[in-house]
Amino acid sequence: MSTIAFIGLGNMGRPMVAYLLKAGHQLRLYARRPEVFQHEAKPLLEAGAQVFDTPAEAAKDADFIITNVMSTADVAEVLCQGEHAVIQQAKAGAICIDHSTIDPTGTREIAATLAKQGIGFVDAPVSGGVKAATEGSLVMMLGGAATDIEKVMPIIQCYAKTITHIGDVGHGQVAKLCNQIAQVINIQGIAESMRFAASNGANLQKVFQAISGGMAGSRMLDLMGPKMVSRDFKAGIEARLHAKDFFLVKEAINKAHLDLPALQTVALQLEKLMDSGWGMDDTSSLLRVLEA
Known part of the structure; x- marks a missing residue:
């Protein structure tokens, strides 16, 4: 089982975390709205997930870092920018999996920044909405190196039904x-x-x-x-x-x-x-x- 940092606990993120917990993975969570852990995400804590105050702390010692946030700027902020970003504490060899829908050019820039620290990146936007996330039947489009795709497959198969590797980093977003x-x-x-x-x-x-x-x-x-x-x-x-x-x-x-x-x-x-x-x-x- 893997240690996974999950950043972004909205209506799509919470069901994904639930499936990962059910599969036996160790989850380290960060949300920009801490109050989510008192309400919607409380069952995830009861199921064994841990909460951290920053993306960097959540990412420490994680094998995979999953993001599911809103915009290109949001993904860049939590992964690469500032003292609390994932890049500050993520270990070399970890792989980031981004389920957000963002700009392909921005995706490639984020991946290049992480690569300088030995951190892999797979863009993995999803389709199907909250219903498919809840049912574990999301459609997923992947961009990234074949070696990284192979490593993330056992993780994303926990909540995605149809998975297609499109090509290089950014092509999932395309x-x-x-x-x-x-x-x-x-x-x-x-x-x-x-x-x-x-x-x-x-x-x-x-x-x-x-x-x-x-x-x-x-x-x-x-x-x-x-x-x-x-x-x-x-x-x-x-x-x-x-x-x-x-x-x-x-x-x-x-x-x-x-x-x-x-x-x-x-x-x-x-x-x-x-x-x-x-x-x-x-x-x-x-x-x-x-x-x-």
Whole structure:
């Protein structure tokens, strides 16, 4: 069994830690919100996990350091920057596994900084949301050296069902952003279909049933169609998370001078969604943007 430092105990991180504990690993936890250990993460402590005051302390003597935080800057901060960063106390030969969705260029820069101290790095963004994290069935895209991938596989298999090694460091993030492009553009298309049906007085439930059995059918339609029909905008996947990823892609394609017109249009719709105060709601709220 391994000693694992886990940084980031949000709705996705907590189930991952629970699976690692169940598998018998020793967990050393750090959260930027200490109050999480008094509430949501308390069962993890009762199951044997230990709490530390800084990322560096959590990483000391750990074989693996897992991060699941929000942004490129957040990952850089906890791993590389300042006296309390992981790099200050992590041992040579340890491997960082980052489940955050961040910029591929920033990912490579973080990996290069850690490599100078003999610390490995695998970018391992995930798809499937809280439901898949809770069920231990996450989809994971990996970027990193083959030797590091081989070492982390027994760890990530505790909570991921579909795992694909894409290529070098940063390529896992590229694949995740490709996933977000296809996913959210699809949600926008579903919202436009429902908006068009409603404007013509059609029964939305019957329209959904009809198109889901045809070539328009998809897992995303099966997920988002019923939510839009019933106007259930309670978050399955918070729109702010999709927006964060989409704006990340938009910045990257602008730097690369790529012309992705559908992405640019949907990014504008996500901006309107966020400006309307629906960021904590489901991304199916793109329908409400069209209605507004």
